[in-house]
Every structure is written in C-alpha cells, then in structure tokens.
Amino acid sequence: MIPGTLRRATAAAETRRVALIGAAPGSVEASWLAACAGPGLTVIGTGRDGPRTLSLVQDGVDAIVLPAAEPAYRELILTALDRGVAVCCGPAGSTNVPAAAELAAAARRSGVPAVVAFPWRVHTALRDARQAIAAGILGELLTFDCTSHEDPSGVVHQLDLLRWSTGQEWTVDTVWANPGAAVTSLGLRTGPSGPYARILTSRLGRGEPRFQLTAIGTRATLLVVVNPRDGAGLWRLTCGSSTGERVFGATSRNPYPEFLTSGTGPTFDDALAAHRLARAAERP
Template sequence: MRIGILGLGRIGAFHAETLSALAGVESLVVADPFADAAKAAAERFGAQVADSPEALLAAGVDGLVIAAATDAHPELIRAGVAAGVPVFCEKPVARTMAEGVAVLEAVRGRGVPVQIGFNRRFDAGFAAARTAVRSGELGKLHTVRCTTLDPAPPPPAYVAASGGIFRDCSVHDFDILRWVTGREVTEVYAVGGNRGAAHIAATGDADTTGALLTLDDGTLAVVSNSRHNGRGYDVRMELHGFTDSVAVGLDDKLPVRSLEPGVSFPAGVPHDFFMDRFAAAYRAELAAFTEVVAGVRPSPCTIEDALEAGWIAEACTLSRQRHRPVTLAEVRGT
C-alpha cells in the first residue's frame, strides 16, 4: 500500500521511518511546509515529495498519516475523509473541544475510518493490564494510579500552543485509564503547582499536577504528572483490586532509585525519552493502521475515544482554575 505523511517534524520523521519498514507498505508520499524536511525524508526513505496536502491526496495514497501541527488537524482530517482515504492523526483531534466535536460531526457517517494516535493502547504492559482487568483476575477494582513524568519541560513555543499540561500530557493517562478499566470518569478534582520552568508559569499553566478521578463504578483513580523528573521519563500504572494488584512500567529502566538495603532493582539505564519508552508501541500502532487501511480491522482509537479523554482534560483544567470538583456533565454542558 501507499501511505501519505503530512508533517515531517520529530514525530512525523519517526513515523516515516517506522512505516518504511512495515510489511505491506510499498511506498511513501510526504509533504511538509518546510521543503527541506520533506526533502530529507524523501532522500532517507525513498519517498515521493508532494508540495501540498491536496497534491499528496491526489497522488493515489491508500492511507494518510497526519503529524502536522495541532491547528492543522481538523482541516486535514476532513480533507482525508472527503477524499475517501483512511486517516491516522496524532492527538489531539483539535486545539479545543468545540473544534473536535465539529470534526466528529463532519466525518460521522462517511464510512471512512479515522484512527487517533494514543500509542499506549499498543504497549504490551498496558495491553496485559487491560486483559487482567477484563478477565476478572484482579477482582473488583478500588484504586488506580497513573503517572507520566517528563525528564525536562518542553520549549516555550510548544507550551504556548499545547493547551496546558492536562490536555497535552495527562490526556495520555486519561485515555489509557478508560481503555484499561473500561469505565468512564464522572468527576475530577485537580491541583497544580509551579516548581520549575518560568515559561510554563508565564502561560498560566502548571508544571506539576495531581488529579483525583472518580469512575462510574466508584473506583478512585489518581493521576500524577510533571514536566520535571531529573532521573528520566517515567510512565506507570498501578491497578489495585480486592483479589490482586498489578503494575505497568516496573522494568529495569524505571527512573526511580530504591533505597532499600540489598535491593538492586531497577538495574538498568533509566528511560529518558518517550520514543525510547514506547518504540515498540509506536510500531504496533502504525501496523494496526495499515490493517485499518486494508479494511481488515476497525479503528482501534476513534475520534470519539479521543474526545472522551479530552473532556476529562477539560474538566481537570477547569477544576484547577476554580479550586473545586468538576463533573464531566458540567464541561459537556449536559
């Protein structure tokens, strides 16, 4: 099959490398507003260069991967669906929830699959956690803990356009919480602080946050995030049930030191980058997209899924701003 890629920045170039090595992908067509980025990808992966999204879609692509800036996502998703081309788009669907809902309404019922990029759904540990929950081996859940800690804050330009830590970072925890447990969040209470980078505080955002989420069956979930984790990139999930407890992310590259006498775990070099931590998950995610393109599986992460995680982020943002619990019904306006 022939796959088009719009956007050849860090993640777009990474996707180009991954796709070029996947069985069934015969060729790539790439486009980027920065001609040098597209040219470099073309030379590296033997791709064809298109000078615009329209030209790329007209080049006979079977699937479209959108790795462009967030502001371009709504228009590009619509364009791909209008052309009848299955779409993979990195999260988020749009900068605001209103824009995201508008995209959903525009493409609903068109019969063209759209997959949104939440790569943790394709990580082996999270998949095993989902199986453990769904099989009942943990018993009834009472507590879930999710953590995403970045080794260093993103640059000012990224922070200014990210929509805030809940929408940019925590949203991965919100999505995987829903996917693993099969439950919906009904209420949140979120707090945040600034202990580091001045450019984050200057935007009104927090660099370290905590959120207490109540699920629709009464399970409590704690989500902890920070832009400052000097030891490395830390992504974990713990699930505690009445029968058993399990954890994701407890490997030898865990960026935490144990101070217990005689304990050598973790023994490896800590994870320091999300592409290192989730390299296999990204490959599995794009392999799944080729199956969506081939018509042998439905989208494993729909626009609806992405918007559900987005509503949780919206509620946490409002909760932090107003210093009170916020229900999901409140932010939805229902």
C-alpha cells in the first residue's frame, strides 16, 4: 500500500521520490533505504551537506529521510511538513527539548506521515518482548533493565524502548555517571509503588557491542541479548523451573519499510518524551 501522502496524484505509475539527506554513501541509513528500492521508488541521495535539500522539498519530492533531526535540518523538516512532504528521521543527538517540542507540534499540525526512526523497535525479538509484557506473560512487571555496551544508538533510543516496551510513562529517579561519562546509569520509576527500571550505557571503546534487556515479573523473567552490529542474539523466557529459549541470526532493524509502505512508525511526540527523560537525567 502506498499512503496517499506519499503518492503524487499526477503520477501515472505511482512512483515516489524519496530524498535521503545528510547521509553519506555507504552509511547504514543509505543501506537501509537501498534495501527498500524497487519499482515505484526513486531514491535521491544528497550526501552529507545536501545543498539541494530545500529546493528538493520545494520542487516536489514525496518524502525526505534524514539520519537525525539535528539543528542544521530544522528549517528543512519544518518546510517539508508545511508543504505536505512526509518525513522520517532519527532523534536529535542533543537533548534540546524545546526544539523537539517544536518539531512535534509541527508534525501534529501537518497531518502527513512524520516518523522518528527508533530501530530497536523494529527488531523482532524486542517486538516479541513487548508483546509478552503486554499480554501479562511475565505477570506484574517488577523491574526492567536495559544495558548497552558500545551501542552507537545512545540513551534516547534506550529510553524510547523503555516507554514502548512497557506501555508506561516513567520519571527519572537516580542518575550515576563516572567522571568521564563513559558509563551512565539511570534509575526510573512509574510511581512510588510501581516497577523500577535501569538504563545503563557504556562507551569504553573496548569489547564487543552488546545490548541486553532483562524484564522481571511476578511470574516469569525475560532475557533478550542482541549484537547491535548485526541483530543476532538470543531470547529466553523463564517461568519457574521451565525455560524456553531461541537463538536467532542476523536480524534487521531497518525502520524505513514501515514508513514507506504504511506511513506509520514512532512519532515526534515519542521522541519528545524520550528527550524529556534524557534532559531530566542531565539536571544536577
């Protein structure tokens, strides 16, 4: 299905023109978008600087894709949304809450597909983990632990994963970081008697990349371990003396197919909520 907002009414063959902006050839974003290529989809690459980007939006591309909603692309994103051009971008690397709020408000007003790419949401093992929590297989959720080592995605992605996986809103309770900020640990709660969550990130420049999610409930414990490089890992559910486990190979985290086929995905409001949590963790 091609969403109406990604389709030009004048196009005889429903060909969409998607501009990839700010991503160098060979980047993960370029590879992900190339994997979506096929009849009816034309990708226009502009490189990192993208001098033609604003004119592309003005001239009628159907969608723009950016690695992140960085300040340099603020005008471009706002112009695209105002002109009815669909937008998909990663969250900004900085915790600029006012900027995130401005983009979220513009996305709501536009009425066109406006998606923030959170690739961990796409991974099938983490989708299964979310479903297990929502279905009550774990019982009442007690703790949720998300640990990442040498994962380039960053804490905003882990905070979004916490909200999305549990379906609950959280507040920052404790913050610990070493002097060099290579290791950071956040403690979060939903309320005085609610579950407790920990988000731990380490960027020490050594060892293999590793992502691990552990959710403990009153009935069962769920463990998901993933290599951020290729998405391979294991999924294990333990209930009493019974354990079910599956090992999986390389698994995609490509967020673009959902955006291009249905115009859906995480919203700019989701990104705003994650940025607010990350900003709260920075305050003394």
